[in-house]
Amino acid sequence: MTSTTRRTIAVVEPQMEDLFHAPFNAALLHAVALAYPESPLSFRAFPGHIRVVRSIFEQHAPELLPKIEWVALSLPSGGSLPARYLQSRSLVRQLTSSAERILFSSISRMQLLHLKNYLQRKSSPQVNVVFHGDIDRLGEGAKESFPKSLFSLERVLLKPHPPALRYQFLSQSIRSHIPPQFQQAVASSSFIDHPYHFPPLEPVQPSELVFGVFGNTGDGRLLEQVAQQVKAATPSVRFRLVGFLANQQAVERLRPLVEDVTDKPISRETFLDRAQGISHALWLSPPNSFRLRASGTFFDALAYGKPLIYTANPFIDPYFTLDPRIGTRCESLEEVAPAILKLVKSYDAPGYTHSREAIGLLRSRFTPEALAERLPAALRWN
Numbered sequence: 001m002t003s004t005t006r007r008t009i010a011v012v013e014p015q016m017e018d019l020f021h022a023p024f025n026a027a028l029l030h031a032v033a034l035a036y037p038e039s040p041l042s043f044r045a046f047p048g049h050i051r052v053v054r055s056i057f058e059q060h061a062p063e064l065l066p067k068i069e070w071v072a073l074s075l076p077s078g079g080s081l082p083a084r085y086l087q088s089r090s091l092v093r094q095l096t097s098s099a100e101r102i103l104f105s106s107i108s109r110m111q112l113l114h115l116k117n118y119l120q121r122k123s124s125p126q127v128n129v130v131f132h133g134d135i136d137r138l139g140e141g142a143k144e145s146f147p148k149s150l151f152s153l154e155r156v157l158l159k160p161h162p163p164a165l166r167y168q169f170l171s172q173s174i175r176s177h178i179p180p181q182f183q184q185a186v187a188s189s190s191f192i193d194h195p196y197h198f199p200p201l202e203p204v205q206p207s208e209l210v211f212g213v214f215g216n217t218g219d220g221r222l223l224e225q226v227a228q229q230v231k232a233a234t235p236s237v238r239f240r241l242v243g244f245l246a247n248q249q250a251v252e253r254l255r256p257l258v259e260d261v262t263d264k265p266i267s268r269e270t271f272l273d274r275a276q277g278i279s280h281a282l283w284l285s286p287p288n289s290f291r292l293r294a295s296g297t298f299f300d301a302l303a304y305g306k307p308l309i310y311t312a313n314p315f316i317d318p319y320f321t322l323d324p325r326i327g328t329r330c331e332s333l334e335e336v337a338p339a340i341l342k343l344v345k346s347y348d349a350p351g352y353t354h355s356r357e358a359i360g361l362l363r364s365r366f367t368p369e370a371l372a373e374r375l376p377a378a379l380r381w382n
Contacts, residue, residue: 009036010099013045014091015106019052025105026056027195027368032103033064034372042069044098060197089114096125101381104129109153119162128379130168133293139179157185168378170194170294173314177291190378194294196366201305205349211340212278214300215243220250222284222333227257229337237344242274275304283310284333290315302363307355309339325358
């Protein structure tokens with residue numbers, strides 16, 4: 001159900017430049033535009049980021065483009081801690097006077113500190129803040145040296161919470177895994193599904209099974225372990241990296257086992273070509289990871305309709321429970337190689353089609369259109 005209230009709305013990206021978070025922000029902005037069709041709407045970000053977001057938005061929702069006012073923010077001019085403190089304070093004051101209702105699509109801990117201080121005033125806009133991976137280590141007790149420790153996320157969250165502020169987490173599982181000592185600090189919160197613009201999902205059967213990993217696999221050791229175990233049993237099984245590694249040593253280790261390994265960023269065209277060339281997506285992580293963050297590579301697998309073989313984790317498990325046909329869940333890394341070998345030995349073409357159909361159904365949950373129906377209940381703007 002959409003809202004028809006005409007109060008001004010600003011969607012704000014106060015951190016990212018150029019491509020970073022641009023697909024997310026374009027999809028989120030699209031959802032807000034659909035959820036509040038009568039409200040004046042602006043998107044405020046750094047100039048390079050606006051260009052990318054606007055391009056993606058225009059590709060998926062050209063009819064809504066005239067509704068958006070695109071407002072460029074000044075780029076930060078200093079890198080010292082005092083300079084960033086003053087710039088954050090100035091930016092927050094500027095942004096909080098830009099509209100009656102504000103949605104921060106991300107925020108730094110220093111910006112959040114200033115925001116909480118500013119919103120303690122009697123007259124303030126209604127503000128929602130989306131948390132991303134910056135809360136991933138919440139509650140782990142990571143120590144920082146003074147004066148950075150003054151702006152630790154734990155310290156900022158535990159400061160008095162203004163009534164006009166509400167937090168948004170990118171899944172119900174993330175919200176439920178907030179450590180107990182911070183539950184009261186985030187009591188004014190809800191969750192939204194990670195919005196995503198998906199490409200069309202065409203019917204296809206792979207001519208050959210190729211197991212791919214999207215994105216950056218860190219030091220590559222989990223992929224290396226799986227590939228070694230599989231190739232020891234069946235050397236002809238193919239693995240491919242759809243992305244790049246920032247670790248040159250990992251590139252050298254993986255090159256004999258995995259195709260297209262590189263330490264250089266790849267173009268969008270190369271990414272698409274390699275994504276289309278795999279049959280299944282591997283998703284590998286250590287135990288207990290992704291309790292407090294969403295997985296972009298999970299959405300890459302959904303976007304290209306690749307059945308998953310994944311290690312159990314709190315973020316993907318709830319979606320797998322909705323329809324296990326989307327792939328294969330492995331309780332631990334040790335189960336991944338046997339799962340791949342079983343799939344290679346007994347590949348089932350109708351089963352592959354059913355997996356892609358299930359992925360198509362799951363994708364509908366994350367579209368801007370679907371999010372727009374649920375967004376007013378999450379944001380709770382009057």
